[in-house]
Amino acid sequence: MAAVRLDLDGKPIKAMTICMIGAGGFIGSHLCEKLMAETPHTVLAVDVYNDKIKHLLGPEGEQQSDHHWAGRIHFHRLNIKHDSRLEGLIKMSHLTINLAAICTPADYNTRPLETIYSNFIDAIPVVKYCSENGKRLIHFSTCEVYGKTIGSFLPKDHPLRQEPEFYVLKEDASPCIFGPIEKQRWSYACAKQLIERLIFAEGAENGLEFTIVRPFNWIGPRMDFIPGIDGPGEGVPRVLACFGNNLLRGEPLKLVNGGQSQRTFLYIKDAIEAVLLMIENPARANGQIFNVGNPNNEVTVKQLAEMMIEVYSKVAGEPVLDVPTIDVSSREFYGEGYDDSDRRIPDMTIISKQLGWSPKASLSDLLESTLTYQHKTYAEAMKRMTARSATSN
Numbered sequence: 353m354a355a356v357r358l359d360l361d362g363k364p365i366k367a368m369t370i371c372m373i374g375a376g377g378f379i380g381s382h383l384c385e386k387l388m389a390e391t392p393h394t395v396l397a398v399d400v401y402n403d404k405i406k407h408l409l410g411p412e413g414e415q416q417s418d419h420h421w422a423g424r425i426h427f428h429r430l431n432i433k434h435d436s437r438l439e440g441l442i443k444m445s446h447l448t449i450n451l452a453a454i455c456t457p458a459d460y461n462t463r464p465l466e467t468i469y470s471n472f473i474d475a476i477p478v479v480k481y482c483s484e485n486g487k488r489l490i491h492f493s494t495c496e497v498y499g500k501t502i503g504s505f506l507p508k509d510h511p512l513r514q515e516p517e518f519y520v521l522k523e524d525a526s527p528c529i530f531g532p533i534e535k536q537r538w539s540y541a542c543a544k545q546l547i548e549r550l551i552f553a554e555g556a557e558n559g560l561e562f563t564i565v566r567p568f569n570w571i572g573p574r575m576d577f578i579p580g581i582d583g584p585g586e587g588v589p590r591v592l593a594c595f596g597n598n599l600l601r602g603e604p605l606k607l608v609n610g611g612q613s614q615r616t617f618l619y620i621k622d623a624i625e626a627v628l629l630m631i632e633n634p635a636r637a638n639g640q641i642f643n644v645g646n647p648n649n650e651v652t653v654k655q656l657a658e659m660m661i662e663v664y665s666k667v668a669g670e671p672v673l674d675v676p677t678i679d680v681s682s683r684e685f686y687g688e689g690y691d692d693s694d695r696r697i698p699d700m701t702i703i704s705k706q707l708g709w710s711p712k713a714s715l716s717d718l719l720e721s722t723l724t725y726q727h728k729t730y731a732e733a734m735k736r737m738t739a740r741s742a743t744s745n
């Protein structure tokens with residue numbers, strides 16, 4: 353008999369049914385893998401695509417019968433925008449996790465309506481169904497709700513910029529600072545902030561049991577897409593996949609406005625540990641907003657590029673290009689209306705107190721495993737594609 357799994361307070365964890373909206377994406381796929389491999393829980397996996405979780409499903413989109421998770425993952429191909437089956441799935445579950453979102457910055461200023469609809473309007477019924485049916489909700493928000501740091505408004509060399517209150521982002525203390533409306537970059541952060549406020553209000557007025565997750569640049573295998581290979585040729589994914597794409601094509605990495613913005617990167621496998629603790633410790637997670645990031649992995653985008661160039665050269669056994677990076681303006685790269693978060697250091701007090709969680713993987717280790725994956729998965733397909741376009745020219 354399998355050993356009884358205990359929560360952080362020593363109580364046995366009961367098997368639950370989880371309605372996971374957006375289960376076919378980057379985060380969803382890692383979470384499904386973890387839930388199948390290490391827990392007894394059942395997942396109703398809701399998404400429009402299932403490519404990233406195909407390895408967990410059988411040929412009919414159902415479970416693989418030869419794995420120990422047989423019968424515990426069911427794929428439901430539906431779009432939450434307009435599908436009456438959604439409420440039924442939420443009612444059948446103990447917990448709903450909403451991961452569905454447009455979350456690539458290239459879309460925020462070029463498809464602002466879709467961005468606002470997907471991150472705010474489409475999420476409303478999910479909140480409502482959970483609240484009306486007394487179901488728990490874990491909603492995925494973003495570190496972007498903090499916007500820019502207070503320190504970014506001070507002169508470059510101002511000593512206060514070194515003070516943590518001017519740059520460390522705290523769930524219960526930091527303000528949300530966005531740019532003007534014409535900078536449509538903030539359409540996303542603003543939509544995410546409003547859905548957080550709606551969820552918080554449902555908790556306060558109607559007793560909704562909720563947890564809000566603010567991911568800080570989670571990266572790893574299966575993130576986004578490589579343009580022209582498993583995504584649109586003209587698409588612009590997030591920075592890991594942009595740089596991965598450049599490395600696979602042997603072209604210089606593009607540094608937007610010189611790559612001076614700073615980010616902290618968290619390995620997806622560390623992040624999933626945190627989410628599992630939230631799932632299995634409702635008494636500690638309900639009513640909380642959690643930063644989930646790795647404050648020790650801070651780099652400028654330029655430094656990230658330099659690290660990725662070095663690691664990729666090692667894993668692919670290829671020499672570094674003579675001109676490995678080039679600077680581009682944000683207008684050239686993203687178009688009108690782009691703006692940027694200057695710096696994102698998560699305060700870890702709440703998550704460490706409530707869940708005892710802290711991140712482990714260093715940036716160099718997580719880049720090594722992620723770039724090894726990218727090279728293995730895409731290098732051959734990229735060679736074939738470049739050979740085809742060379743013969744057709």
Ligand SMILES: O=C(O)[C@H]1O[C@H](OP(=O)(O)OP(=O)(O)OC[C@H]2O[C@@H](n3ccc(=O)[nH]c3=O)[C@H](O)[C@@H]2O)[C@H](O)[C@@H](O)[C@@H]1O
Nearest residue numbers: 457494495496567568569570590591594606607608613653
């Ligand atoms: O992954 C995340 O957690 C966050 O990613 C994005 O935010 P951002 O970090 O700005 O997105 P990236 O596209 O990964 O860009 C990071 C930085 O790299 C720069 N960049 C991106 C791509 C590129 O080719 N070159 C380049 O210099 C961007 O201008 C930006 O300064 C999303 O907006 C957030 O919701 C999400 O929480």
